[in-house]
Amino acid sequence: MKLYGAIASPYVARVVMYAKLKGIDLPLADAPGGNIKSPEYLKLNPIGKMPTLEVDGQGIGESTIICDYLEDAYPQKSGLPEKPIDRARSRLVGRITDLYLAQHVGPLFRQMNPAKRDAAAVEAAGKEITKAFGYLEQVMGPGPFCVGATPTFGDCALGPTTAMTRKIIAAGGFDIPDPVASGRLATWWKAMEGNATCAEVLNAYGTAFDGFMKAMAARR
Ligand SMILES: N[C@@H](CCC(=O)N[C@@H](CS)C(=O)NCC(=O)O)C(=O)O
Numbered sequence: 001m002k003l004y005g006a007i008a009s010p011y012v013a014r015v016v017m018y019a020k021l022k023g024i025d026l027p028l029a030d031a032p033g034g035n036i037k038s039p040e041y042l043k044l045n046p047i048g049k050m051p052t053l054e055v056d057g058q059g060i061g062e063s064t065i066i067c068d069y070l071e072d073a074y075p076q077k078s079g080l081p082e083k084p085i086d087r088a089r090s091r092l093v094g095r096i097t098d099l100y101l102a103q104h105v106g107p108l109f110r111q112m113n114p115a116k117r118d119a120a121a122v123e124a125a126g127k128e129i130t131k132a133f134g135y136l137e138q139v140m141g142p143g144p145f146c147v148g149a150t151p152t153f154g155d156c157a158l159g160p161t162t163a164m165t166r167k168i169i170a171a172g173g174f175d176i177p178d179p180v181a182s183g184r185l186a187t188w189w190k191a192m193e194g195n196a197t198c199a200e201v202l203n204a205y206g207t208a209f210d211g212f213m214k215a216m217a218a219r220r
Contacts, residue, residue: 002029003066004041005050007201008208010102010160011063012051017156017201018067022079026070064094067153079156081147089139090147093154096135097161104128105161108168113220126176129165133179140184144191151191151198159192160205167206171213 003019003026005012012028019026033040037048044059045052053060053069060066071079080087104125111117111125136158141147146154162179169176180189192198 001026002054003027004029004031004036004044004052004054006208007204008212009050010164010205011049013160013201013205014063014156015051015053015066015070016204017151017159017198018079018153019070020197020201021151021156022070022074022077024070024074064098064157067156071153080152086141086147089141090152090154092139093136093146094157096132096139097154097157100135101129101132101158101165102161104132105165105168108172108174109216111174112168112172112216114173122172122174122176126174129176129179133185137184140188143184144187145195146188151195155188155192155198159198159202162189163202163206164209167209167213 003012003015005015005028007013007016007028016026016028031041031050031052032038032044035041036045036050036052041052042048044054045061047061049061051061051063051066053066055069055073060069067079081090107121107125111122136146140154143149145151146158165179168174169178180186192202
């Protein structure tokens with residue numbers, strides 16, 4: 001079993017965190033053919049995005065589906081809460097992250113240069129990002145993690161994307177509130193930073209993402 005991708009991707013970091021929490025040794029490997037658009041990689045994952053998990057020559061794309069696979073294949077230590085209702089809430093955190101948060105963070109990458117900035121686009125993205133964190137706050141349980149006292153799938157999905165959101169807001173100096181400054185999300189973030197496995201992956205992700213942002217700035 002091999003996981004292809006770079007830790008600078010929040011979707012790759014999601015799978016890495018999930019595998020670590022489940023006690024699965026899953027080191028990152030270089031994409032077959034040298035990159036994620038190579039014919040060899042596209043044979044495994046026609047979407048041409050990272051991550052891809054290769055299992056016995058077959059490719060599985062999409063970070064959430066990879067986590068589902070790991071859960072099915074390695075059920076011994078679950079990465080989901082025990083009760084069905086809590087499992088649903090943990091998964092819902094991941095779904096909200098993908099559908100209502102991440103899609104509004106992406107456009108901010110195109111607004112990093114203040115001289116060429118579209119203020120209306122930044123304002124619209126900021127409103128949606130704040131709304132998404134509001135949804136997340138409401139679906140999270142008492143915690144301190146998304147659902148319960150230990151990290152589960154929802155934390156793996158939301159953690160790296162929150163780190164990315166905060167880093168972009170800071171790097172761009174955007175007038176968007178820090179999503180984890182107060183309330184339930186602040187408690188959650190503190191729990192994430194205080195958990196050895198989550199913190200290790202968040203730190204690796206953060207360092208790699210900073211490098212990516214520097215490279216992007218040098219190209220501007
Ligand atoms: N829905 C996908 C998103 C994966 C994704 O967007 N990966 C980005 C890196 S963060 C990528 O591979 N981008 C390359 C491209 O789109 O060409 C998942 O959950 O795995």
